[in-house]
Amino acid sequence: MTPHWSLETGGSPTQAERLGERIGVGGVVSRADAAADAAISFEAVSKWFRRKDRLVHALSRVSLDVRQSEFVSLIGPSGCGKSTMLRLAGGLLEPDRGSIVVNNQSPAEARRQKRYGFVPQHPALLPWRTVRRNVSLLSDVNRQQENPGMSTDDQLAMLDDIGLTPFLDSLPRELSGGLQQRVSIARAFALGAPVLLMDEPFSALDEITRADMRYLLLHLWGKIGSTVLFVTHSIPEAVVLSDRVAVLGSRPGRITQVIDVSLPRPRHAGVEDSDDYHRVLGEVRAALRQGWSS
Numbered sequence: 001m002t003p004h005w006s007l008e009t010g011g012s013p014t015q016a017e018r019l020g021e022r023i024g025v026g027g028v029v030s031r032a033d034a035a036a037d038a039a040i041s042f043e044a045v046s047k048w049f050r051r052k053d054r055l056v057h058a059l060s061r062v063s064l065d066v067r068q069s070e071f072v073s074l075i076g077p078s079g080c081g082k083s084t085m086l087r088l089a090g091g092l093l094e095p096d097r098g099s100i101v102v103n104n105q106s107p108a109e110a111r112r113q114k115r116y117g118f119v120p121q122h123p124a125l126l127p128w129r130t131v132r133r134n135v136s137l138l139s140d141v142n143r144q145q146e147n148p149g150m151s152t153d154d155q156l157a158m159l160d161d162i163g164l165t166p167f168l169d170s171l172p173r174e175l176s177g178g179l180q181q182r183v184s185i186a187r188a189f190a191l192g193a194p195v196l197l198m199d200e201p202f203s204a205l206d207e208i209t210r211a212d213m214r215y216l217l218l219h220l221w222g223k224i225g226s227t228v229l230f231v232t233h234s235i236p237e238a239v240v241l242s243d244r245v246a247v248l249g250s251r252p253g254r255i256t257q258v259i260d261v262s263l264p265r266p267r268h269a270g271v272e273d274s275d276d277y278h279r280v281l282g283e284v285r286a287a288l289r290q291g292w293s294s
């Protein structure tokens with residue numbers, strides 16, 4: 001059930017693959033303990049793609065649990081399988097080995113029941129629909145379903161809260177890139193889905209707009225409480241947004257480290273001046289360098 005809107009406030013195995021260790025904070029953790037309250041659970045997932053006359057090993061025995069209402073970012077070098085993990089979690093691809101569970105369902109079943117919101121790199125708004133009609137699109141389609149999403153009143157309150165009221169009747173072509181991405185994010189939240197999958201949604205924005213969008217996203221997420229799996233190339237972005245950052249090594253992608261972001265919430269721009277922020281930033285950067293060379 002969607003909460004009432006209040007203005008107040010994922011060849012042959014190597015030895016490492018066969019071991020399939022779960023690497024996290026404090027080292028290897030119990031699978032049963034980690035998966036007990038997971039909204040998204042990857043268990044020893046491997047994926048290959050055929051490219052002309054060869055197989056490309058995209059993911060190698062990836063295991064990761066994302067807890068309910070947790071914000072987890074995936075970060076790593078280009079081609080390491082971050083977006084592949086997102087498509088696997090969303091039921092758009094199937095693993096070649098291993099298993100994925102989303103809220104006690106297969107990804108395909110969760111997708112059929114529209115239990116996901118998806119925010120792509122580019123907004124993908126319908127050009128003939130106004131802002132309000134783009135935001136209401138998915139919830140309108142699902143109105144007769146078990147999870148109908150936000151009411152119209154709650155959608156309008158959300159849009160007002162993030163500064164979109166003056167643009168309710170504007171078409172996408174009349175909006176800046178930052179405003180278009182606000183609409184895209186609002187549309188995903190309006191669906192009322194328990195899981196949001198976000199694939200580098202801010203990468204096409206200028207740095208100032210991108211920084212603003214991070215805190216707008218945190219503001220919305222703090223009110224709705226969805227589970228978020230977020231792909232990014234930006235270390236500062238991953239640290240500001242996340243409860244944990246999963247670092248992937250170069251292809252075949254595997255999780256080399258999961259770093260706990262112990263910054264207090266709610267987070268505001270001042271967090272980037274704190275010693276704890278810079279400490280975590282350094283941890284993620286070091287893990288990326290290690291994963292790149294491993």
